[in-house]
Amino acid sequence: MSERITSWHASPSKPAFTPPPGAVDAHCHVFGPMAQFPFSPKAKYLPEDAGPDKLFALRDHLGFSRNVIVQASCHGTDNAATLDAIAQSGGKARGVAVVDPAIGEAELAALHEGGIRGIRFNFLKRLVDNAPRDKFLEVSRRLPEGWHVVIYFEADILEELRPFMDAIPVPLVIDHMGRPDVTQGPDGADMKAFRRLLDSREDIWFKATCPDRLDPAGDPWNAFAEAVAPLVADYQDRVLWGTDWPHPNMQDAIPDDGHLVDMIPCIAPTPELQRKLLVANPMRLYWPEEL
Ligand SMILES: O=C(O)/C=C(\CC(=O)C(=O)O)C(=O)O
Helix, strand or coil: CCCCECCCCCCCCCCCCCCCCCCEEEEECCECCCCCCCCCCCCCCCECCECHHHHHHHHHHHCCCEEEEECCHHHCCCCHHHHHHHHHCCCCEEEEECCCCCCCHHHHHHHHHCCEEEEEEECCCCCCCCCCHHHHHHHHCCCCCCCEEEEECCHHHHHHHHHHHHHCCCCEEEHHHHCCCHHHCCCCHHHHHHHHHHHHCCCEEEECCCHHHHCCCCCCCHHHHHHHHHHHHHCCCCEECCCCCCCCCCCCCCCCHHHHHHCHHHHCCCHHHHHHHHHHHHHHHHCHHHC
16 A cells, blocks of 8 residues: 545535534544654555644634544554644544553543543444454443443444444444445335434434445435434434544545535534534533533
């Protein structure tokens, strides 16, 4: 792997939708800068630099106030780039780390001090070499107070992961709704299975994110809106939203971030739903001390 990839829009449009004051982009990443924060030798993609300066400029351009920065697989379990971005945000960012499950208490405490509030377990084979459930479970039992676990998986392994997820003793946040086939519609098999998961525990949250990854028809992502809007309405107190910038691995279908923001009223049509999705819910998970 030698060629570095650009997966984000060079000049995203200004959205027509204005997010409510205090809106949180609750799923985004930073890449590098590589000279300061080298990528993992196990990285499955090698991106161009997309550091905090670019991320915070996009936040302001889109009308958002805060970010939740999720450690991307290209940085492995070295969270230095994520922590640096959080430190540079002036309190406007918090994060989700990826850790070696053997991590010690002192290191977990240092991550908390650096603004981390959860850890991510990634089950996508194209992104990680292995995902040891027994070790993930063990570390999930000794997280700092108030933390949660973020899980990224595809719809075809949802059922198989159920016993693992059931055993996690802290709140769960499911990335991109577990990647349902949105072309099946709101009552399709994938959405039904995902609803069963949400109904099994009240502390399972999800991100209504990534129309660009989930809707093969592309922008304006109508199938995504049709399938996801009922889910947002029915589980409105545990849904989050994020840009997914800089859109890892999306170099062949780079979304316009302004258009992604303009999807928000399509999945959350009322001001009350928008306030929950963009402010109230992410604040409860990431800045609870401010409530
Ligand atoms: O950014 C995302 O949420 C999705 C990713 C990348 C990713 O998760 C990672 O690199 O850690 C994907 O589907 O390639």
